[in-house]
Amino acid sequence: MKIDGCNVLVTGGASFIGSHLVDALIERGARVRVADNLSSGSLANLGRRPVDGSVEFIECDLREPNAARAAVDGRQLIFHLAADHGGRGYVDTHQAGPASNLALDGLVFREAVRAGVEKVVYASSGCVYPNRIQGDADEELFLTEEMVRPPYDADNLYGWAKLMAELTLRAYHAEFGLNAACCRYFTVYGPRAKENLAVLAMIARAFIGEKPFEIWGDGRQVRNFTHVDDIVSGTIAAAEKIDDATPVNLGTMERIRVREAAEMVLEMTGHDTEIVTRPEMPTGPVNRVADNRLAKELLGWQPQVAFREGLRRTIDWYYATKNREKVRQVLKRGALLERGPAR
């Protein structure tokens, strides 16, 4: 599908990832509408776009049938990113909010069929992978797409809702002819992300000079932190190349332990202190890293931003834009367990 000249809807387009996607779509010549209720997204992420007319912005709750209908109307392509979602602290400790994604996704997909939308691209997640296979931090495990199969064992209600959306799109493609692509994002970071995501929490702690420096879990958890620029390019490639709702992993294959990431943050920021672990805090599965060969094969995509480089850029952005007193308040008020209200 061609992006240039296409009428696009980005749900959740005022979010961290959504706003970067909007920028890239506009650069490629799309006509972009954003629908967002600003529950965790922020208008600031869209800069002057809603004012200068480069984006049509609709503030609405897409769980309302009329709002979903109005947002979808007249669109050829939908990137569906709106979700009740936060960092690990939120996903582990809140089930009711993420459960509402079942209604949100269902409505958006149904309206897409009704309106004759050509394709839906869905922001899925590594949280669809079975918890039971991600329990050994020492295993050299790379998650391949077909590992998501019965018996399903998704990560909290957030992960179950992502999984149900993927399965719904597969069924809608088969039975209603709706074209779709599902992108499984893995631990995304970069400019505009909030402190409730692990990498940003680390940068924030260094920024305010936290001593000792706290990490959640024992620090041995393995992740593949993936830069938002790579997520955006993979999502657009999926829109161009996948029609049959095949899910693809968008993640690097760099295996990084949380403790190593923290050490890099300390080194790059010049913050010299001891690291302390908080094993009682939420960590999620201890071993979650994508295998990205399918995305290479189907999309010709591969991540371009190595973690060290992406971390450097994210630290530079954070230090250039944040205020220490405000960041102290954010960390103090327990925001790491919440969605992080728009600010």
Ligand SMILES: NC(=O)c1ccc[n+]([C@@H]2O[C@H](COP(=O)([O-])OP(=O)(O)OC[C@H]3O[C@@H](n4cnc5c(N)ncnc54)[C@H](O)[C@@H]3O)[C@@H](O)[C@H]2O)c1
């Ligand atoms: N950040 C990650 O590491 C990651 C990993 C996997 C998947 N994802 C998915 O990527 C998408 C974007 O996530 P993000 O991290 O950029 O930020 P986010 O979770 O804050 O983005 C969600 C956006 O949807 C909006 N929204 C929520 N409920 C809504 C509703 N009912 N109606 C209208 N708008 C609503 C929010 O205001 C926000 O702008 C989400 O679907 C998320 O689940 C993110």
